[in-house]
Amino acid sequence: MKSGQFRRKTLRERYVFGVFDKESHKQVYTVKFSVFHLLLVVIGLLAVLITGITLLFIYTPLKEVIPGYPNAQTREVMMRNALRADSLEKVVHLWEVHLTNLQKVLADEDPVAPGDILPKNQLSEIPEISVGARSQEDSLLRLTAELKEQQTLSSLRGGNLQMEGLHFFPPIKGLVTAGFNPAENHYAIDIAAPENAVIYAVLDGTVNFASWTDEFGYILQIQHENNLLSIYKHCSQLFRKVGDAVTAGSVVGVVGSHGTYSTGFHLHFELWHKGKPLNPADYIHF
Known part of the structure; x- marks a missing residue:
C-alpha cells in the first residue's frame, strides 16, 4: 500500500x-x-x-x-478479370435457359420464359437485334426478302422430300389458332403462346435472314439440309443473326405480337421445301 x-x-x-x-x-x-x-x-x-x-x-x-498492396498495373488486371468473370456469368445464365427449355421439350413440358430463369438484373442483357429506322430501310429489307424468295422459287425444282432420319422439334408450345390453308394464301400455322415464350429451331441449319419488318415484326429464316426452309414471324426478339449455325431445339427468339398483321401473341411458322410450302402439321406435333 x-x-x-x-x-x-x-x-x-x-x-x-x-x-x-x-x-x-x-x-x-x-x-x-x-x-x-x-x-x-x-x-x-x-x-x-x-x-x-x-x-x-x-x-x-x-x-x-507496403508489401502486398496492389499497384496500378495489378489493379488494372484485377478489373479486367472482374469484367471477364461477369461476362462469363451472363453466358452461363443464357445456357441455363437453353438447357432448361431443352429438357422441358424432351419431357414434353411447356418451356419457360427467360424472365422465369434469368435474374431480373440480367434480362436487359439478352441479345436483341436493333430495330433502327422503319421506313426506307424496312422497305429495302422487305424487297430483298421478296427477291430471295422469288429466286428460290425460280431456281429450285420438284423432288421428293426424304423424311428418313429427320426429327422436327416443335418451334413453340401453344395452341394452334390458324392452320395451313393455301386457298386463303395462308402457307403457315399460327400458334398462340404466352408473352415471352421462347422459340426453338425445328432442325439443324444456318440462319440466312434475320431482320425487322413492319408487317411481321422480327423475322427469322433458317436454311436446313434437304432444301428445307423454316420461317418464324411476329417475334419480339431474335437471338441469332445471319450466318449463325443453329441446332435443333436451340432457342432462337421470343414470341411477340409485333407487326401490322399480328392479332396477338403468337408464332407464324412456315415450312418450305424447294420453293414449295409444306403443311407443318404433317411433320410436327403441335
Whole structure:
C-alpha cells in the first residue's frame, strides 16, 4: 500500500526545468511540470505522429510500397478479370435457359420464359437485334426478302422430300389458332403462346435472314439440309443473326405480337421445301 501511495505521489510531484545563462547564472527560461503531465504530452505526440503517418500512407502513393498492396498495373488486371468473370456469368445464365427449355421439350413440358430463369438484373442483357429506322430501310429489307424468295422459287425444282432420319422439334408450345390453308394464301400455322415464350429451331441449319419488318415484326429464316426452309414471324426478339449455325431445339427468339398483321401473341411458322410450302402439321406435333 505504501508503494502505491509512493507512486501516486511521484506522479503528482511537480518539478522545475530551468535554463540559465552560463556567464551571469541568470535564469533565462523556466518550465514547471509533473511526471503525469509529461506522460500525457508524450502519449499525445505519439498519437499525432501515428495518425499522421497513417493518413500519409492512405492518401498518397506511398501506400504502394507496403508489401502486398496492389499497384496500378495489378489493379488494372484485377478489373479486367472482374469484367471477364461477369461476362462469363451472363453466358452461363443464357445456357441455363437453353438447357432448361431443352429438357422441358424432351419431357414434353411447356418451356419457360427467360424472365422465369434469368435474374431480373440480367434480362436487359439478352441479345436483341436493333430495330433502327422503319421506313426506307424496312422497305429495302422487305424487297430483298421478296427477291430471295422469288429466286428460290425460280431456281429450285420438284423432288421428293426424304423424311428418313429427320426429327422436327416443335418451334413453340401453344395452341394452334390458324392452320395451313393455301386457298386463303395462308402457307403457315399460327400458334398462340404466352408473352415471352421462347422459340426453338425445328432442325439443324444456318440462319440466312434475320431482320425487322413492319408487317411481321422480327423475322427469322433458317436454311436446313434437304432444301428445307423454316420461317418464324411476329417475334419480339431474335437471338441469332445471319450466318449463325443453329441446332435443333436451340432457342432462337421470343414470341411477340409485333407487326401490322399480328392479332396477338403468337408464332407464324412456315415450312418450305424447294420453293414449295409444306403443311407443318404433317411433320410436327403441335
